[in-house]
Amino acid sequence: MLTAMKLECMRGNRRLFHSLTFSVNPGECLQLTGPNGSGKTTLIRILCGLQEPTNGNVIWKGADIRRVAEEYRSSITYLGHRHGIQEDLSALENLQIFCGLNGVEVGRQRAICALEWIGLPGRETVLARFLSEGERRRIALARLMLTRAKLWLLDEVLTSLDRAGSHSVRMLLDKHLADGGMAVVATHQELHLSQGPLQRLELAA
Amino acid sequence: MKSHWTMFRWLIWREVLLAWRRKTDLISALAFFAIIASLFPLGLDPDPRLLRPLGGGVLWVSALLATLLGFHRMFACDLADGSLDHLLLTPQPLILTIIGKAAAQFLLIGVPLILMSPLLGFQYGMTSAEAWQLTVSLVFGVPILILLNAAGAALTLGMHGGGLLSALIVLPLSIPSLVFGAAGNISLVGAVLALTLAFAPWATAAALRVSLG
Numbered sequence: 001m002l003t004a005m006k007l008e009c010m011r012g013n014r015r016l017f018h019s020l021t022f023s024v025n026p027g028e029c030l031q032l033t034g035p036n037g038s039g040k041t042t043l044i045r046i047l048c049g050l051q052e053p054t055n056g057n058v059i060w061k062g063a064d065i066r067r068v069a070e071e072y073r074s075s076i077t078y079l080g081h082r083h084g085i086q087e088d089l090s091a092l093e094n095l096q097i098f099c100g101l102n103g104v105e106v107g108r109q110r111a112i113c114a115l116e117w118i119g120l121p122g123r124e125t126v127l128a129r130f131l132s133e134g135e136r137r138r139i140a141l142a143r144l145m146l147t148r149a150k151l152w153l154l155d156e157v158l159t160s161l162d163r164a165g166s167h168s169v170r171m172l173l174d175k176h177l178a179d180g181g182m183a184v185v186a187t188h189q190e191l192h193l194s195q196g197p198l199q200r201l202e203l204a205a
Numbered sequence: 206m207k208s209h210w211t212m213f214r215w216l217i218w219r220e221v222l223l224a225w226r227r228k229t230d231l232i233s234a235l236a237f238f239a240i241i242a243s244l245f246p247l248g249l250d251p252d253p254r255l256l257r258p259l260g261g262g263v264l265w266v267s268a269l270l271a272t273l274l275g276f277h278r279m280f281a282c283d284l285a286d287g288s289l290d291h292l293l294l295t296p297q298p299l300i301l302t303i304i305g306k307a308a309a310q311f312l313l314i315g316v317p318l319i320l321m322s323p324l325l326g327f328q329y330g331m332t333s334a335e336a337w338q339l340t341v342s343l344v345f346g347v348p349i350l351i352l353l354n355a356a357g358a359a360l361t362l363g364m365h366g367g368g369l370l371s372a373l374i375v376l377p378l379s380i381p382s383l384v385f386g387a388a389g390n391i392s393l394v395g396a397v398l399a400l401t402l403a404f405a406p407w408a409t410a411a412a413l414r415v416s417l418g
Contacts, residue, residue, distance in 0.1 A: 049294075050290060050293060051417070052418055071296075073296045078290065081287070082285075088223055088226035093222060098291065101291070102296065103296055
């Protein structure tokens with residue numbers, strides 16, 4: 001479904017990676033590892049279409065993602081380093097607005113349930129600026145539960161989460177893969193997934 | 206089409222909520238407008254024969270400066286917390302997102318600014334016909350200023366001293382609307398608005414992609 005063809009990326013005159021070819025099929029998860037500065041974040045951003053590769057293509061269902069941009073964007077969800085939680089909105093507003101902008105209208109009750117499951121009970125209406133970094137990360141994770149994206153692109157998803165939080169991420173990923181979803185995850189930590197084959201891609205420094 | 210409309214509504218709601226929570230930005234831009242426009246009658250000869258012909262031009266320049274102050278950080282907050290990435294990744298075309306953001310800014314700052322302008326015009330001894338003409342010219346003019354500022358903000362996103370650079374890009378581009386608007390030539394301001402609508406959102410979209418890439 002998602003195929004990377006001979007991807008190459010230059011940063012200034014440094015070559016981050018070249019001739020990267022891989023594919024991710026329904027039910028599969030690809031874990032990206034590699035030292036700092038090896039281009040994990042850049043690769044994820046290229047897979048999202050936020051950044052252009054120097055060479056090569058990203059293919060979604062047989063077509064270049066630049067050609068099917070709108071359809072592709074409605075099939076993916078991205079969770080980056082900066083997770084896009086707005087400090088001046090409450091957890092609930094962040095969640096509902098994010099889903100609404102992605103074309104999924106989520107009722108108040110469903111959003112509250114998602115926030116409860118992810119470990120933020122009773123804090124739905126607190127402004128995000130009064131929450132801790134890990135709690136904001138959890139709001140971002142709750143988005144994964146509510147959007148209907150087929151492909152998850154997650155960058156350093158386990159940072160600033162405690163043990164229970166990391167466990168929730170694993171449960172979410174397992175469920176997503178069991179439902180035939182796909183995921184590309186950049187992380188140094190072991191994912192310990194029980195579902196599906198886990199491919200690994202090690203980027204060299 | 207229906208889903209585009211849904212997203213558009215959520216975008217407007219998001220901007221309104223955020224602007225409400227960050228009221229100081231909104232209030233300072235409007236207060237700035239009122240103060241600049243009120244300083245001129247104090248500094249100049251209070252003779253109504255002198256002030257009356259100046260009113261339209263001074264109010265237009267004040268609106269120009271106030272929008273410059275209010276909008277040069279239009280995308281900066283979204284960039285800082287990463288939500289700009291998510292705005293670019295929503296399924297709707299980026300052009301619609303930009304137009305939605307500009308429309309929300311028009312509702313939040315543009316509309317109050319336009320409503321204030323005839324009141325400020327009376328300080329210059331404007332007749333009600335003149336004040337009405339000024340208001341109508343601003344109804345067409347303020348969207349031009351917002352769209353130009355959006356392009357300037359996108360081009361200078363993430364740069365040090367981006368606000369000043371954005372002003373240097375936007376001010377020369379707003380000369381045509383200023384000339385026609387201050388002269389009260391509403392059909393020409395409308396023509397400039399049509400031209401700006403046709404080009405500025407595309408320039409903004411391209412600039413945003415480059416800034417994030």
